[in-house]
Amino acid sequence: xxxxxxxxxxxIEELILKKIPxxxxxxxICKLEDSLNRVLYENLAADLNVPEFNRSTVDGYAIKFxxxxxxxxxxxxxxxxxGEVLVGEHTSKKLESGEAIYVxxxxxxxxxxxxxxxxxxxxxxxxxxxxxKPVSSFENIMLLGEDLRAGDVILKKGAVITxxxxxxxxxxxxxxxxxxxxxxxxxxxxxxxxxxEDEEYKIGKIRDxxxxxxxxxxxxxxxxxxxKIVKDNFETILEEVKKSTENSDIVLISGxxxxxxxxxxxxxxxxxxxxxxxxxxxSIKPGKPTIIGKSNEKLIFxxxxxxxxxxxxxxxxxxxxxxxxxxxxxxxxxxxxxxSHNLHSTPGRTTYQMIAKTIENNEIVINPxxxxxxxxxxxxxxxxxxxxxxxxxxxxxxxxxxxxxF
Amino acid sequence: xxxxxxxxxxxIEELILKKIPxxxxxxxICKLEDSLNRVLYENLAADLNVPEFNRSTVDGYAIKFxxxxxxxxxxxxxxxxxGEVLVGEHTSKKLESGEAIYVxxxxxxxxxxxxxxxxxxxxxxxxxxxxxKPVSSFENIMLLGEDLRAGDVILKKGAVITxxxxxxxxxxxxxxxxxxxxxxxxxxxxxxxxxxEDEEYKIGKIRDxxxxxxxxxxxxxxxxxxxKIVKDNFETILEEVKKSTENSDIVLISGxxxxxxxxxxxxxxxxxxxxxxxxxxxSIKPGKPTIIGKSNEKLIFxxxxxxxxxxxxxxxxxxxxxxxxxxxxxxxxxxxxxxSHNLHSTPGRTTYQMIAKTIENNEIVINPxxxxxxxxxxxxxxxxxxxxxxxxxxxxxxxxxxxxxF
Numbered sequence: 001x002x003x004x005x006x007x008x009x010x011x012i013e014e015l016i017l018k019k020i021p022x023x024x025x026x027x028x029i030c031k032l033e034d035s036l037n038r039v040l041y042e043n044l045a046a047d048l049n050v051p052e053f054n055r056s057t058v059d060g061y062a063i064k065f066x067x068x069x070x071x072x073x074x075x076x077x078x079x080x081x082x083g084e085v086l087v088g089e090h091t092s093k094k095l096e097s098g099e100a101i102y103v104x105x106x107x108x109x110x111x112x113x114x115x116x117x118x119x120x121x122x123x124x125x126x127x128x129x130x131x132x133k134p135v136s137s138f139e140n141i142m143l144l145g146e147d148l149r150a151g152d153v154i155l156k157k158g159a160v161i162t163x164x165x166x167x168x169x170x171x172x173x174x175x176x177x178x179x180x181x182x183x184x185x186x187x188x189x190x191x192x193x194x195x196x197e198d199e200e201y202k203i204g205k206i207r208d209x210x211x212x213x214x215x216x217x218x219x220x221x222x223x224x225x226x227x228k229i230v231k232d233n234f235e236t237i238l239e240e241v242k243k244s245t246e247n248s249d250i251v252l253i254s255g256x257x258x259x260x261x262x263x264x265x266x267x268x269x270x271x272x273x274x275x276x277x278x279x280x281x282x283s284i285k286p287g288k289p290t291i292i293g294k295s296n297e298k299l300i301f302x303x304x305x306x307x308x309x310x311x312x313x314x315x316x317x318x319x320x321x322x323x324x325x326x327x328x329x330x331x332x333x334x335x336x337x338x339x340s341h342n343l344h345s346t347p348g349r350t351t352y353q354m355i356a357k358t359i360e361n362n363e364i365v366i367n368p369x370x371x372x373x374x375x376x377x378x379x380x381x382x383x384x385x386x387x388x389x390x391x392x393x394x395x396x397x398x399x400x401x402x403x404x405x406f
Numbered sequence: 407x408x409x410x411x412x413x414x415x416x417x418i419e420e421l422i423l424k425k426i427p428x429x430x431x432x433x434x435i436c437k438l439e440d441s442l443n444r445v446l447y448e449n450l451a452a453d454l455n456v457p458e459f460n461r462s463t464v465d466g467y468a469i470k471f472x473x474x475x476x477x478x479x480x481x482x483x484x485x486x487x488x489g490e491v492l493v494g495e496h497t498s499k500k501l502e503s504g505e506a507i508y509v510x511x512x513x514x515x516x517x518x519x520x521x522x523x524x525x526x527x528x529x530x531x532x533x534x535x536x537x538x539k540p541v542s543s544f545e546n547i548m549l550l551g552e553d554l555r556a557g558d559v560i561l562k563k564g565a566v567i568t569x570x571x572x573x574x575x576x577x578x579x580x581x582x583x584x585x586x587x588x589x590x591x592x593x594x595x596x597x598x599x600x601x602x603e604d605e606e607y608k609i610g611k612i613r614d615x616x617x618x619x620x621x622x623x624x625x626x627x628x629x630x631x632x633x634k635i636v637k638d639n640f641e642t643i644l645e646e647v648k649k650s651t652e653n654s655d656i657v658l659i660s661g662x663x664x665x666x667x668x669x670x671x672x673x674x675x676x677x678x679x680x681x682x683x684x685x686x687x688x689s690i691k692p693g694k695p696t697i698i699g700k701s702n703e704k705l706i707f708x709x710x711x712x713x714x715x716x717x718x719x720x721x722x723x724x725x726x727x728x729x730x731x732x733x734x735x736x737x738x739x740x741x742x743x744x745x746s747h748n749l750h751s752t753p754g755r756t757t758y759q760m761i762a763k764t765i766e767n768n769e770i771v772i773n774p775x776x777x778x779x780x781x782x783x784x785x786x787x788x789x790x791x792x793x794x795x796x797x798x799x800x801x802x803x804x805x806x807x808x809x810x811x812f
Contacts, residue, residue: 036622050782052609057712057778087638088599090610105711106599108610147781155786163622164785164812167713170618171782175603193494193512197581203458204496204514212576216442216569232493305511306463307573335741336770362806364742372463375553376456376577379570380561400768406570 006281006288008390009350013321015292019278022297023249025180025325032169035161037222038179039326044155046172049145053090054109058140061100061122061129062113068134076123076130085110100129109141116140148172158327180326185225186244187214190237190265191255191305196229209307209376210254217314221322225252238268245272245298250318255305265302269293272300283390285349287313307376312352312385315406333405337364343395345388354382355403366401412687412694414796415756419727421698425684428703429655431586431731438575441567443628444585445732450561452578455551459496460515464546467506467528467535468519474540482529482536491516506535515547522546554578564733586732591631592650593620596643596671597661597711602635615713615782616660623720627728631658644674651678651704656724661711671708675699678706689796691755693719713782718758718791721812739811743770749801751794760788761809772807 007015017023027041056062063079071077084102085091095101095112103109103116115135123130148154154168161177169177189211195201196208211227218225226247230240237253244251253265269275274296282290286309291302301318303310337357345351354369369382384403388395395401413421423429433447462468469485477483490508491497501507501518509515509522521541529536554560560574567583575583595617601607602614617633624631632653636646643659650657659671675681680702688696692715697708707724709716743763751757760775775788790809794801801807 032618033621036625051612087597088601088611090608106597106612142778142781146778147783154783161622162812163619163626164717164788166622167615167619167717167785168782170615171613171713173607173613191493191512201579202496205494206457206512207577207579209573209576212438213569213573215439216567216572219442220569307577311570311573372548372552375548376574377553377560380574382570406568 006283007279009282009284009316012279012282012292012317013324015278016299016321019276020294020297020299023299023325025327027178028181030177030179032166032175032177035166035177035179036163038161038177039328040155040157040159040161041178041180042157043153044169044174044177046148046150046152046154048150048172050148050168050171051142051144051146054144055142056103056105056107056109056116056140057142058116058118059104060102060116060118060120060140061131062095062103062109062116063100063131063135064095064097064113065115065135065137065139067098068115068117068131071131071134073132076132077134079129079131081124081127081129100131114138114141160328182221182223183249183322184247185218185223186248186251187211187218187225187227188237188240188244188251188253189227189229189255190232190253192232194229194255210303210305210310213307213311213379214252214254214303214314217311217319232264234264234267237264238271241268241295241300242272245295245300249298251298251300252303252314252318253301254303254310266291266293269295269300269302282313282317283349284313284316285346285351287316287352288349290317292317308354308378311379311406315404316352335364335403335405336400337366337403339386339395339397339399339401340365340367342397343368343388345392345394347393348390350390351388352385353388354378354385356382357384357403364403366403412689413685415688415690415722418685418688418698418723419730421684422705422727425682426700426703426705429705429731431733433584434587436583436585438572438581438583441572441583441585442569444567444583445734446561446563446565446567447584447586448563449559450575450580450583452554452556452558452560454556454578456554456574456577457548457550457552460550461548462509462511462513462515462522462546463548464522464524465510466508466522466524466526466546467537468501468509468515468522469506469537469541470501470503470519471521471541471543471545473504474521474523474537477537477540479538482538483540485535485537487530487533487535506537520544520547566734588627588629589655589728590653591624591629592654592657593617593624593631593633594643594646594650594657594659595633595635595661596638596659598638600635600661616709616711616716619713619717619785620658620660620709620720623717623725638670640670640673643670644677647674647701647706648678651701651706655704657704657706658709658720658724659707660709660716672697672699675701675706675708688719688723689755690719690722691752691757693722693758694755696723698723714760714784717785717812721810722758741770741809741811742806743772743809745792745801745803745805745807746771746773748803749774749794751798751800753799754796756796757794758791759794760784760791762788763790763809770809772809 079100082099085107087107093110121133189208193206195205272295277293279292293300355366358365371378384405386401485506488505491513493513499516527539595614599612600614601611636642678701683699685698699706761772764771777784790811792807
């Protein structure tokens, strides 16, 4: 039983990187259309101006703005229509005094024009344009480079690609992105009582839960993990973990990390090639019996068998580690609310309290969810958690708390 | 120009369903491991108790709790060890007075036992167990049905499947789920100036943006959309839209919905089989020149060409429509913050103001982002929006506002 020497949650990440420096993110190239939720490996700068020409933002006529001054519904300004610019056309037309040229939205403003009057405020009499409203200088025109200047950083290293920021990249013709290479994962559920989808259920057995929750949590990163169930047998677990370290960067072993009779995870890691267990328990609740080790350059987690502990440890350690390795900025996965009940915490341990959110009088109310460890329904009832630090004795009803989403 | 008759944003959804009743969600079956982010089609109830037997939550010894009363470090209680229960075993052992049976976490509590003492508080002398701490009734035991009772609703219709709630389903042996069938999407970008990834760029042209942003926004639903770029030619657009309605439930046409010279979307919809345009502009800003129509039972959107308008309309109409058709509950995609500046709005139009979030003194501060319509960089600078309703004249600096994520 090594659990007397628990590691502080705040030291975990540094420790892992000290043990496996090669975990630092690597680069790969990803197509723009496949880039949803990928993380940018380096700053991206614009290599040209956007727009590359003075562009109309409306359908209407290009004119010289001074010649519209004083125009009104009653007393229009008159212009001679001198053709049109087509969208997509690189025009060489020049606008002279007293002239108007039709320019649709998105098309290039001809030289000499300094304003666009929207078609809604115009009237056409053969070749003559009547303008019923004055426009101001550069109204309805987006100037060359106004959106982006060549050299501007568009997106920073660590930016998570969203539908919104893909637009800028497409406008610049950036169709391939340097992104952080995804980690490959394996999940191994251990336990004699654990049965899989294809095994017959008998009373006394427990259907595998953790391989499913962990697998879906990993899918959130767009990664499909290998998953396996193995019985509590040293040789079988050893063989399976060995295989997994060959095909994966990170191996999650679920169950077998508490201090009971049939716990092989720690022993298995120790005998692997380059094997070492360097975390024997963490000062958190739930999730204390977590072990972390490695086999050569591969990271191995022994997660608690309890479903909630297992997913909490995944979220607060594995997920955060990856986000940190990939320099993700604010992942926007928290909000604030008001606590509905007094909360006590365990001194010396960081407590992760499951909560459910309700809305009362336009205020987000945070309701702690309690239940026995191992209750699977706690997970469906809660939709996030709050953190009570090492030194926090508790929180009073009505406190403003920061809530993390799963 | 039909834009005089704009439709109120609040009426859009009802109108669409009146015109195309068959859009109502349909059911399909999905494997549990592929169910991330899928939406449940009907309530799911437990068909058995969880756990199905009294289960130990710790590694330790099953005893009768009364026989541990008064036990302490100095004066232990003594028990005779009568073997063990294996995990996964359906035990028929019976515990008699003065006996203890080893039961690891997850294993079945033998008849006659009513409490578990953790191994940490025990000492073993050959066949005798010394217990150094009293336990209370049913301590460290999860009772039959305590987590879930047969018949309990586990997840409701409209629940979005998360890693967390998959655990409960797996524990019940529910490996296939009734979920809402995904809608199939096509995206058509129109415009003579629009060029695609494989076309050579020339000044005057604009690289396609909307097909990328829309495509990634749809990927958030786990749907890969067909995308095409077509020139502003009536016959070409007609042919492409026709093809798309055959393969898709929802067709998004980007560009071509303002009132200029080359706008064919509305005309194209009108001549399609069973074609009808029933929304000719919406009372929102940005996004006014949006048209909505149908061809038989297929829904067709003519989205504004401006990238920001296009993605805003997608988020506030198309995305919300799908969530609503699939009965999604609180999608948890909003939070509250404090406004950094006074904001004005346009009376009679619902304004969607882009914002960027910052944190100051533990408070989320909401900074409005301004820029010309059509600026692509607005999208990378903002990470959500606030809504100023029809009747809101503006909001004062310091107001508490509800922020929607993209």
